[in-house]
Amino acid sequence: MNRIKTLTLAVAATALAASSLTAQARDFRLGLITPPQHLWSTEAKAFADSLHERSDGEHSVSVFPAQQLGNEAQMVQQLQTGALDMAFLTIAEISNRIPDFGALYAPYLVDGVDHAARLLRSDTAGELLELMPAEVGLVGVGYGMVGMRQVLSRDPITSMDDMRGQRLRITPFEPIRDFYTATGAAPAPMPLLEVYDALANGQVDAIDMDFDSILILKFYEQANNLLISNHMMFPMVGVVSGRVWRELSAEDRELIETTMAEHLENVLSGFQEMDAAQEEEIRGLDLNIVEADAEFFSEAIAEWEATWAEKAPMLEALREEAERLRQ
Numbered sequence: 001m002n003r004i005k006t007l008t009l010a011v012a013a014t015a016l017a018a019s020s021l022t023a024q025a026r027d028f029r030l031g032l033i034t035p036p037q038h039l040w041s042t043e044a045k046a047f048a049d050s051l052h053e054r055s056d057g058e059h060s061v062s063v064f065p066a067q068q069l070g071n072e073a074q075m076v077q078q079l080q081t082g083a084l085d086m087a088f089l090t091i092a093e094i095s096n097r098i099p100d101f102g103a104l105y106a107p108y109l110v111d112g113v114d115h116a117a118r119l120l121r122s123d124t125a126g127e128l129l130e131l132m133p134a135e136v137g138l139v140g141v142g143y144g145m146v147g148m149r150q151v152l153s154r155d156p157i158t159s160m161d162d163m164r165g166q167r168l169r170i171t172p173f174e175p176i177r178d179f180y181t182a183t184g185a186a187p188a189p190m191p192l193l194e195v196y197d198a199l200a201n202g203q204v205d206a207i208d209m210d211f212d213s214i215l216i217l218k219f220y221e222q223a224n225n226l227l228i229s230n231h232m233m234f235p236m237v238g239v240v241s242g243r244v245w246r247e248l249s250a251e252d253r254e255l256i257e258t259t260m261a262e263h264l265e266n267v268l269s270g271f272q273e274m275d276a277a278q279e280e281e282i283r284g285l286d287l288n289i290v291e292a293d294a295e296f297f298s299e300a301i302a303e304w305e306a307t308w309a310e311k312a313p314m315l316e317a318l319r320e321e322a323e324r325l326r327q
């Protein structure tokens with residue numbers, strides 16, 4: 001073989017090796033709906049930094065908060081085609097596609113954020129994640145959450161009678177729609193970032209919301225009656241596109257899984273840590289506060305259970321686990 005041919009072959013081999021190396025380095029894209037200052041968004045950014053560092057700069061993650069890539073239904077479609085690599089999604093959107101996840105929204109399944117976090121860390125909740133690859137083509141890495149759901153309204157709500165006819169903003173998903181329909185309210189599905197204007201212009205009378213969002217998005221400026229009901233938990237799931245997952249080496253999967261799980265855990269523990277202070281801050285605002293418990297909603301709960309015990313067979317196992325974890 002002459003020298004030129006040998007050199008040409010060597011250059012080609014080097015180029016091939018280099019291209020297969022660079023093919024493994026990835027700039028992943030992660031989408032989520034929360035605003036940049038929300039804990040989900042700051043932990044998504046922290047996950048991006050950790051992955052970059054732990055992969056020795058090989059992998060990076062561009063984070064797109066505030067619904068920049070579309071709403072959650074659109075992001076799930078992008079994840080399914082592999083156009084989007086990762087997301088932090090409310091379980092709301094997942095429960096629209098896998099009804100068993102609706103069990104996580106059983107009214108008063110948990111007593112508060114600590115109980116919710118214990119349940120979400122359990123093997124029983126983990127079993128739900130195993131349904132995701134086959135049923136929606138996503139790999140569910142682990143859970144996060146926000147605080148418990150409350151009702152903020154323009155007019156006072158002191159009894160179930162006051163719920164009737166209220167145009168009440170909900171996150172767009174079926175279990176919560178069924179709950180509020182059973183209370184006699186008129187649920188109005190609406191993404192988080194449209195809620196402030198809808199309250200301000202009177203498009204809705206009340207909203208289903210958590211303490212943290214009420215504070216950071218200043219919803220209390222537009223409605224000054226708060227029903228502290230703690231009626232549902234509100235989990236989130238960190239996901240990777242199944243298509244993207246299949247292309248990754250075992251080593252990269254392990255790295256992504258452990259790193260993302262760590263930051264999801266920070267979300268769970270972060271909300272556990274913030275909850276009491278947020279409640280205190282809210283109680284210090286100039287709001288009319290009424291408290292409600294399962295008794296307040298008893299008829300609506302019975303109706304919800306009748307529908308969802310059938311739709312979400314995992315409800316029984318989750319309830320047993322929640323009982324074991326009650327303190």
Ligand code: BEZ
Pocket residue numbers: 033034090146170171191192208209210213
């Ligand atoms: C909501 O739809 O109410 C919501 C979504 C994500 C985080 C917090 C609240």
